[in-house]
Amino acid sequence: MSVSLPPRGRGTASNPHNRFAPTRSVAEDDGWYQEETPPSLATEVRREQARTVLTRNQSPDVGFDRSVNPYRGCEHGCIYCFARPSHAYWDLSPGIDFETRLIAKTNLASRLEEELSKPGYVPQPIALGINTDAYQPIEREYRLTRQALEICLRYRHPLHLITKSSLILRDLDLLGELASQRLVSVAFSLTTLDDELKRIMEPRTAAPSARLRAMRTLHENGVPVSVLCAPMIPMINDMELEHLLEAGRDAGARSAGYVLLRLPLEIAGLFEEWLQAHFPERAEHVMSLIRQSRGGRNYDSRFGARMRGEGVFAELLAKRFRLAIRRLGLDHRGEPPLDCSRFCPPGRQMALL
Template sequence: MSLLPPRGRGTAHNPHNRFAPTRSEAEDDGWYQEETPQTRATEIRQERARTVITRNQSPDVGFDRSVNPYRGCEHGCVYCFARPSHAYWDLSPGLDFETRLIAKTNLASRLEEELQKPGYVPQPIALGINTDAYQPIEREQRLTRQALEILLRYKHPVHLITKGALILRDLDLLTQLAEQNLVSVAFSLTTLDDELKRIMEPRAASPKARLRAMRTLHEAGVPVSVMCAPMIPMINDMELEHLLEAARDAGARSAGYVLLRLPLEIAELFEQWLQAHFPERAAHVMSLIRQSRGGKDYDSRFGTRMRGEGHFADLLAQRFRLARRRFGLDGRQLDGLDCSRFAPPGAQLSLL
């Protein structure tokens, strides 16, 4: 099997998910033939979700609830921490994750039902955290736009993080939310190198497109920030300061970063990706990752999983602090959103 992925995809591999009851392996039968360029079409399934607001108690993230319109992500980022979640649908965290997608077609009605529940207490909803709310299928599905329309009508605060320039389609809604201090947008920016972006995040917007989108939102009054996530040793970590400076110039006023995380099936996929694209440095990259994770591919402990430990992790953290201070990127916008405006339409009728 070729190490290189199908055209426009992040991985060539489709490993069994950890819940699969059986496993099969392909064997070469000796019949040679020239390989034709691989392609893999995107399939979209529909889901009628029972709930759409997901709660979490993680101390490592700045929100306690999120809404994800889609399962799987066509952007195809090889390192995506959400890949293992595809196993719950009896699908592979590999190629299936970026080609066999699930759209929550009843998202709008479920979101309204949950916001109208008696006793609901508003806090910022993080929209599109597990997978990107502005991945390519959003052009047709429009589930993210439907969610924003509801949140605007309810005056509910929302935070978005994306790699998609498609967010500019919803500038009309975002500016109205921003006027009431109800929205912030973070752009995930991992590299300024188009070729590295192509193999690392094949169907995400180009670095220049993300920076243009950031600048457009900033000029329209929408608060924007940058997430340099993930930082990968010897692959893109050397760009950290340049990423922060470019984001500052595009209007970002706060910043964050995450050291590469390799939970569950992602570790195997990432090592295969390294062998396909960076075989000469693969061993060194994995050595630095393991040095930052207590000798393992991943350390899931709260407090360390986002930053790591050890010499490399400490140096990266120091570089980030110095650069953030130099470029004036020291705020956290999610904390400043206004929850006091929340007003479910028609709520006053319940008093009659």
Template sequence: MPIMPQPTPRGRGTASNPHNRFAPTRSEAYDDGWEQEVPPTRATEVRSETAKTVITRNQSPDVGFDRSVNPYRGCEHGCIYCFARPSHAYWDLSPGIDFETRLIAKTNLAERLEQELSKPGYVPQPIALGVNTDAYQPLEREQRLTRQALEILLRYRHPVHIITKGSLVLRDLDLLVPLAEQRLVSVSVSLTTLDDELKRIMEPRAASPAARLRVLRTLHQAGVPVSVMCAPMIPMINDMELERMLEAAREAGAASAGYVLLRLPHELAGLFEDWLAEHFPQRAGHVLSLVRQSRGGRNNDSRFGSRMRGEGQFAELLAQRFRLACRRLGYNRRDQNFGLDCSRFAPPGQQMSLL
């Protein structure tokens, strides 16, 4: 008979390792009665990648940037809802526990980034750092690729927007402060819950809610512009915390805010359904029903314009709650300037304009 699903190991987001959608063959574990099943690999493995390019371009109208830099593939934070999980399939790896444990580091990131910024005709626009996977995941402590990128961006006076749920960002205050003094950096902290237990099962190796609020407070006090991103909002799991999270982040110094409704592309849908069945079996059906109601009857809607916020009654109510809370708390005010300065860009050695 088929082997029963294993419970999620403590410190990981999932125990399963489903086939990626590009795999040419598929196999199914089967219990032959000998009870010699080999448990899934749980230790973190890191391989090096020599990247050809490190600045990724996009034309999505749903995000406020047209280029990004991701030092790592895969993410040890293990967030069960992560929209980037299916991207591991491009490396013939599973979006399941492989995504959390078989990581790839772009070890030549600094060299390639400097080359791309130095190209004749390069026109600067803010680079989003750590979009697909978190640039401040635990691996960064030893690899330091994110710090190397910030050192180059500071030297080139290039604007950068950081998105993270890792407290390790405070290590780089010595770089973030001079960037902020030149209006070259902003930091967005992803906040999904104020409940430590929910955080533990939903984002097992990410920073605690208190640590993320401390990041906001410390950066704000140091003069670094900070915002909060409540993402993703999951029906019947954390959506009831929206106003409280916005209040806590505002008190910590966040001046702007955003949110994203849960997205379940490709293999992520099955992983999330398994997670619900393990941790919230009594409400799993209701959660998935609301997700599908907000996605045109499907698990995911990839259309530009609706993929971030959804549609339908639940999505509209969530949007209204967000707007009212932002108005009450003073978020996203028109008299506040959150823009970064692209005019300071100056590759080392380049002759400055006299005008």
């Protein structure tokens, strides 16, 4: 099986049709010779005026009921990203389009203020950047995540952050102030300590050492941090689980989590292609273990099973995780819950406690 390697700095070489595409095109050799024109892989950013920025969910598998995502698509290019299929809703491919054709919600600040100021709004922690990384590279220019942090600080609204980027340290001033009022926590997604594996699996994310330095800096400045080993991929990075947890603990993490690889919709084909390109000798074994953990399929979307999987491999991974966090002292939450009682939109008198 011949598979093209992705361009350096990108997670995939493919751009499959999205599942909603009304037509499909297939390249055919018509016998006419011409120099092949390399595809453009420059990152394009489209500005969007969002009607709403606060997304609600009722999933029992996640610890939040609302989220804010400043960007659609993600330049980090993680091959396994569960958000890739969402690009189909904009008639774009979950493949290279997801990494190169991004959408920025440039009116995020005004919309977020409107929604938090509505009469009867009841605060609960917002997950900021849960679908795609709020600190992906274009945040340097657009600064939408920083705007959201400024609003949360002004409104005294609690939030959780998950990131793979050291760019988060740019906002240490805001995060430190939020943390002093018990309004923020930060989880770092750490999938490998191997720079080469990181390069091909998550090409435009921060190096593992940079993430750990950022985690340590936040911890030293009073910002509660945790480590999230997600995803764990059989025969690719699962053997690093204990080392990842230990590195996170040493960098200041007080708690930890993990997720077994998820392959919904178009991700399965992209991931299998990636395996054939980078790990052809073990691709079949990797997919066999995944299917054993997903009831014989590439993916099991059932609540309660989709994050952890089932079967021998999944149970062994769960046991290893439990033993490791107990040994490392990560089996407690450590920090008190975020404080929702401080919420007070500007101009409104704070309730007496």
